[in-house]
Amino acid sequence: MAPAETFEAAEQQDSSVEAPGGEDFASLLVHARLEAQDVALKHLSARVAQAWALAGSCVLALALALVQGSSMVTHQAEASTAVPSLSTGGHWYVLSAAALLLSQLLPVAVLLAAAAWLLYTLLPYVMTTRLALLQRYTVIFVLFWRVAFHYKLTKLAGRWRSAAASDQAWDGFNEWLGALLYAKFMRLGGYWMKTGQYLASRSDFVPDAVVAHLSRMLDSNPHRPTRQTVETLVDAWGAAAPRRLKSLDAKALSCGSIAQVHVGWLQREGDTPLKVAVKVQHQDIAPLLRQDLRQSFVLARVLRVLEPHFDFVPILTEINLEHAKELDFLQEASNLVDVRSNLAGRRVPVVVPRVVSECTTEKVLVMEFCEGESLKDPQALARRGVDLEQLVLRVCEAWARQMFCDGVFNSDAHAGNILVQAHPTLGAVPVLLDFGLCKRLTDVEHLGLCQMMHAMVELDGDLIIESFRNLGFRMVEDQIEPSEVFRDLLFAFRDSNADAESSRGEMREKISEDARRGGVYSKEAKRHVKQARCPGGV
Structure with a gap:
């Protein structure tokens, strides 16, 4: 039997002989319903308290209106008997007029506040959700x-400062x-937490101070x-949920910006329950993510106007298209089936x-549970005797x-999405996880990718x-020089540098050199184009 067949047979035999663990799903369902009732009662209590506050505000407004009416009668009576002069009672007249104006405005303000509070309280759920999205935006x-x-x-301030002072200012800014x-980002969550985690992982060009803060977001x-979780499962499976999940x-087990993963055991007739992920x-991620994707694209276009060198619009166009697909777990299931x-x-x-x-549904993805050691635990890898070179x-x-x-490939490859099994025959076997971000190339794109590697x-x-x-x-082909393209690709596929400061130094040197060479080449290209258009010119 070939090694791959040996491994496949062993994998099939190891289909969760482990005894069921976790909590009984029927009990979890009861507890979830009781907790939902408790939340509903607390919400109702808050509404009752709001109603009492509203009633009190209306009573206060009515009392102020009555006081205002009596004070107006008294004031008119006093005004009809005597008209004060500025030298004797002018100041007192001004104060009384101000008090009268205040007594007129205060009941109106209280009533308006009560009406606004009542409107907010009676708003339907859809409207409150839209207000929350507007606040987030x-x-x-x-x-x-x-x-x-x-x-x-x-x-701007760095133009009039010395180099040392400018560096100090940038350190403070970072x-x-x-x-x-x-x-x-921690408060916003969702797409922006994912963005922060990505920036924290790119210490090759993100400043140390920013990385130090954002790295606290990793796995947090x-x-x-x-x-x-139980409510989502019941919504997806209906009344069959307790019969499916033991x-x-x-x-x-883990939590991401879009979903979280639990270990469960599926019911199987006449067989041991199947351990699954x-x-x-x-629950609330879909509208948030869609709005964040749209807003990030708008902000990228604004940033391109403010700083033309920071043009992330083409990148975000591609990335956001793929991020939107992460909300459909049926698409992820299709990716898993095809890649497997x-x-x-x-x-x-x-x-x-x-x-x-x-x-598996649009919001629930069920997979067989795969054991493995995390790449983030070097001690565990050493204990299992994992051959790291073979793994890579x-x-x-x-x-x-x-x-x-x-x-068809997973476009979200990082250490958190890979486990490793120490197989007795095959050695280090990678376990590939999380196919929510998966790119499917067209035939033309597939050909182009292969052409690029062959050309290099x-x-x-x-x-x-x-x-x-x-x-x-x-591309503007008149301004494309193949040697410059090769230079950029060789830099992109260079050997990685574990030292963050050295890596950032390489990046800064590359950007500076690109700017210099780009300026020179642009002038030369324009001169050649001009000569081609006017061959008889000087």
Whole structure:
């Protein structure tokens, strides 16, 4: 039997002989309903308290109106008997007039506040949700302009300062920026927490101060209550939920910006319950994510106007299109099935979880549970005797097969989405997880990707330009020099540097050199184009 077949057979035999754990799902369902009733009672109590406050405000307004009426009668009687002069009673007249005006405005203000409070209390859920989205949009909008203003101010002030003073000012700005983004992104969650986590992982070009603050966001997504998880499962499966799921671990195994994963055991007639990973989408994430994607694109266009060198619009156009697909777990299930089938057909020694399709819906994804050690635990890897070089080679082989052979690949590859099994025959076997972000190449794009790699090996300038065109890059061909393209690609595929400061130094040097070479080449290209158009000119 071949090694791949040996591993597949062992994987099939190891289909969760472990005894069921977690809590009985029927009990969790009862507790969730009781908790929902408790939440509803607290909400009702708050509404009753609001009603009493509203009634008190109306009584106060009525009392003030009565006092105002009596004071107006008294004031008119006094005014008809005597008209004070400025020298004797003018000041007292002004004060009494101000008091009268205040007594007239105060009941109106109280009534308006009571009416506004009543309107807010009686608003339907859809309207309150839209108000919350509007508030979120405003917070992000203000945050963007606050950061842009301080950035421009620091940049402008640096022109009249010495190099040391300018560096000190930028250090202060980065420290302030890191603390601000951490506080705001943690409160906003969702897409912006994902953005913060990405920035924290890119210490090669993100300043140390910002990374130090944002790195606290890694693996720190707050878990959602078990009640919400159970409610989502019942909404997805209906009355069949208690019959499908025997037990569920109330504590989430992991939590992301869009969903969290629980360990569960599915009912199987006449057999041991199947241990599974149940991925459940957060209840309120869909409208938040869709709005954040739209707003991020708008802000990127504004940033392009403010700083033309920071043009993230093309990147966000592609990224946001893929992020929107993460809300549909049926799409992720399709990705898992296709990648698993492709890699098995090519006999690549990796593990991709099986999808339990009959339990998978748009907001719930059920997969067979795959054991493995985390790449973030080097001590555990050493104890299991994992061959790290073999592991890296197999991970690279798996992605090379996905990208260049199949055209369907996981585009969210990082240490948190890979586990490793120490197999007695095959050694280090990667376990590939989380296929929510998965890119499917068209035939033209697939060809372009293969052309790009072949052109880099053969140093074929014409082929590299054609590959970029097939990949969808928009280029001004008169200003494209193949040697510069090769230079950029070699830098992009350079050996990684573990030292963050050295890596940032390489990045700064590359940006500075690109600016210099770009300016020189642009002038030369324009001169050649002009000569081609006017061959007889000087």
